[in-house]
Amino acid sequence: MSVLTPPRSASRNAGRAPGARENFSAWANRHRKWLFAAPAMAFVGVLIIFPLAWTLYLSLTDSQGSVRAATEFIGLENYLTVLSDAERFWPAVGRTLAFTGVALVCEVVLGMGIALLLWRPFRGEKWVRVAILMPLVATPVAVGMMWRLIFDPNIGFVNQLLGMVGIPAQPWLSGQDTALGTTIFMDVWQWTPMVVLILLAGLTSLSEEPDEAARMDGANAFQRFFFITLPLMMPTVIVAILLRGIDALKTFDILYATKGKGGGSFHEVETLNVYAYGLSFDYNQYGLSSAVLILFFMIIIGSMWLLTMRKKAVSK
Amino acid sequence: MTVLNENTENKTSAGQPQWAPRRRKPVGTRAYKAFRVAALIAVVLFLVAPLFWMLLASLKTNVDIYDTGKSFFFAPTGENYANVLQRNNYFVFIFNSFWVAFVSTALSLVLGVPAAYAMSRFTMHRSALVVLMARVIPGVSLLVPWYYVFSNLKMVGGFEVLILSHMFVSLPLIVYIMMSYFDSLPLELEESAQVDGLTPIGAFRRITLPLSVAGMATAGILSFIFSWNNFMFALVLSGSKTKTLPVAIFDFVSYASIDWGGLMAAATVVTIPIMIIALFTQKYIVSGMTAGATKG
Numbered sequence: 001m002s003v004l005t006p007p008r009s010a011s012r013n014a015g016r017a018p019g020a021r022e023n024f025s026a027w028a029n030r031h032r033k034w035l036f037a038a039p040a041m042a043f044v045g046v047l048i049i050f051p052l053a054w055t056l057y058l059s060l061t062d063s064q065g066s067v068r069a070a071t072e073f074i075g076l077e078n079y080l081t082v083l084s085d086a087e088r089f090w091p092a093v094g095r096t097l098a099f100t101g102v103a104l105v106c107e108v109v110l111g112m113g114i115a116l117l118l119w120r121p122f123r124g125e126k127w128v129r130v131a132i133l134m135p136l137v138a139t140p141v142a143v144g145m146m147w148r149l150i151f152d153p154n155i156g157f158v159n160q161l162l163g164m165v166g167i168p169a170q171p172w173l174s175g176q177d178t179a180l181g182t183t184i185f186m187d188v189w190q191w192t193p194m195v196v197l198i199l200l201a202g203l204t205s206l207s208e209e210p211d212e213a214a215r216m217d218g219a220n221a222f223q224r225f226f227f228i229t230l231p232l233m234m235p236t237v238i239v240a241i242l243l244r245g246i247d248a249l250k251t252f253d254i255l256y257a258t259k260g261k262g263g264g265s266f267h268e269v270e271t272l273n274v275y276a277y278g279l280s281f282d283y284n285q286y287g288l289s290s291a292v293l294i295l296f297f298m299i300i301i302g303s304m305w306l307l308t309m310r311k312k313a314v315s316k
Numbered sequence: 317m318t319v320l321n322e323n324t325e326n327k328t329s330a331g332q333p334q335w336a337p338r339r340r341k342p343v344g345t346r347a348y349k350a351f352r353v354a355a356l357i358a359v360v361l362f363l364v365a366p367l368f369w370m371l372l373a374s375l376k377t378n379v380d381i382y383d384t385g386k387s388f389f390f391a392p393t394g395e396n397y398a399n400v401l402q403r404n405n406y407f408v409f410i411f412n413s414f415w416v417a418f419v420s421t422a423l424s425l426v427l428g429v430p431a432a433y434a435m436s437r438f439t440m441h442r443s444a445l446v447v448l449m450a451r452v453i454p455g456v457s458l459l460v461p462w463y464y465v466f467s468n469l470k471m472v473g474g475f476e477v478l479i480l481s482h483m484f485v486s487l488p489l490i491v492y493i494m495m496s497y498f499d500s501l502p503l504e505l506e507e508s509a510q511v512d513g514l515t516p517i518g519a520f521r522r523i524t525l526p527l528s529v530a531g532m533a534t535a536g537i538l539s540f541i542f543s544w545n546n547f548m549f550a551l552v553l554s555g556s557k558t559k560t561l562p563v564a565i566f567d568f569v570s571y572a573s574i575d576w577g578g579l580m581a582a583a584t585v586v587t588i589p590i591m592i593i594a595l596f597t598q599k600y601i602v603s604g605m606t607a608g609a610t611k612g
Binding site (some may be wrong): 117 | 348352355356359360362363364366367369370373381382384387427428430431433434435437438440443446447449450451452453454455456457458459460461462464480483484487488491515516517520541544545547548551552561562565566568569576579580582583584586587590591593594595598601602605606608609
């Protein structure tokens with residue numbers, strides 16, 4: 001093959017003197033690898049690498065007020081300030097991890113359950129699939145507003161429903177202790193469908209033989225799931241956790257839409273992303289916020305790395 | 317990968333074709349079947365009921381929203397929609413959202429499809445990783461430098477900067493989806509086209525691209541949806557003339573007390589178009605969301 005490829009344009013134009021056009025074409029074909037990849041990579045480079053380097057630089061300065069204002073290089077002071085901040089930073093780390101952890105567990109368990117329900121064909125499958133897509137594509141800000149009404153302590157449907165069975169009204173989003181849980185619920189509602197889709201794709205690509213063989217050997221449904229299907233599905237489960245986890249760590253829209261600046265008046269839903277956003281654009285503390293962002297970025301990369309390691313281990 | 321998924325999906329959604337060699341026996345007992353139906357109904361209710369509630373509230377007057385006796389039975393009114401669309405000028409925001417999503421998706425496809433092709437065919441794993449990094453980085457960390465540079469260039473509040481920022485989301489997504497699509501496309505087709513006299517780029521243009529329409533549709537639709545739904549970039553980078561729908565909804569609350577009916581009408585206006593798109597392009601959305609997930 002490789003022997004045949006290069007002289008393509010030459011053979012087509014055999015007998016003619018190679019013009020500028022042919023030269024260009026030959027040159028383009030020879031360098032197509034970088035010709036194709038370079039524009040996208042340049043775009044990413046300019047829009048990401050450069051700003052990221054700038055953020056790293058800002059995190060070492062006392063920049064605040066206006067980015068244009070004169071700044072002084074202060075070394076790692078911002079990092080020390082941030083890391084010793086038990087009032088805003090560490091609680092935000094805790095909330096970020098709690099939000100992501102709880103949401104992921106719920107989404108994977110529910111998602112697996114729903115994927116198993118959908119696995120074998122049934123009548124009306126089409127409609128269930130449509131229903132699953134709806135939360136997934138809905139605009140997160142609109143979803144936040146929608147839940148604000150449904151969870152409203154006075155006029156919300158949830159409290160109305162609880163009232164019918166005799167449970168007293170809960171404050172939900174406006175409660176200091178219940179707000180984070182309520183936003184987790186919203187995240188689970190919106191993103192469990194994505195986990196379902198990924199796991200379902202994994203389930204349908206499984207071969208039927210192991211399951212069939214276990215059935216022949218008399219294994220019941222639970223045994224077959226826990227000892228056959230689940231181990232085979234582990235790589236897919238980890239991919240789902242990876243894809244969903246990155247986004248869950250960075251959740252911003254529904255938190256900002258339901259609780260506003262600073263994650264509410266007691267910072268009850270202030271995750272790292274909300275905290276960093278507030279530092280940057282509500283308080284203009286660029287140096288400090290950059291340090292938070294760099295630390296946040298490291299947390300994300302770290303957790304991804306752990307998961308990829310885990311995936312390699314189970315794929316073997 | 318995507319191709320594979322579609323095949324298996326067709327098999328299941330088409331029910332049990334007559335010619336199927338050995339179809340799985342009906343699973344489980346009668347009790348399980350009953351449980352399955354009940355559980356599926358519960359799932360659908362859980363997912364759809366909140367959206368239905370939003371729609372109902374958007375058709376109520378604010379008095380009716382506060383009246384718990386009128387949860388389901390009320391005299392519907394279109395007033396909220398009239399308010400939102402006319403008085404609050406939502407047609408402008410709808411256009412802005414559409415324009416930004418459309419242009420950023422189109423440009424990302426132009427940049428992303430050839431890049432994904434090169435990265436797939438030449439297995440440029442490290443380059444791919446650079447592009448995919450963009451999916452991982454928290455957007456806030458880019459916003460401060462962007463804001464600084466673009467406000468110096470007097471671009472903040474214009475469409476260009478919004479489109480650029482949305483491409484930051486679209487491009488990695490498109491590269492990711494298209495890479496797994498090209499990976500699944502057999503190499504032999506291009507090779508035989510080259511034997512027949514096409515240049516490598518010619519083979520890409522005349523053979524591979526036409527075969528990738530489904531993949532590009534998948535990537536394009538998802539990128540459009542993500543851009544339409546994007547909130548944070550527009551919150552910082554849009555001006556009064558380029559405000560997109562999610563920001564417009566957010567601003568709806570900050571003024572005075574909440575006009576629930578209007579808010580729900582606004583929320584419905586932003587979600588309905590995207591749901592209609594989703595309804596007609598289900599297959600593509602599913603294959604895009606699951607792209608590369610079962611590669612192992």
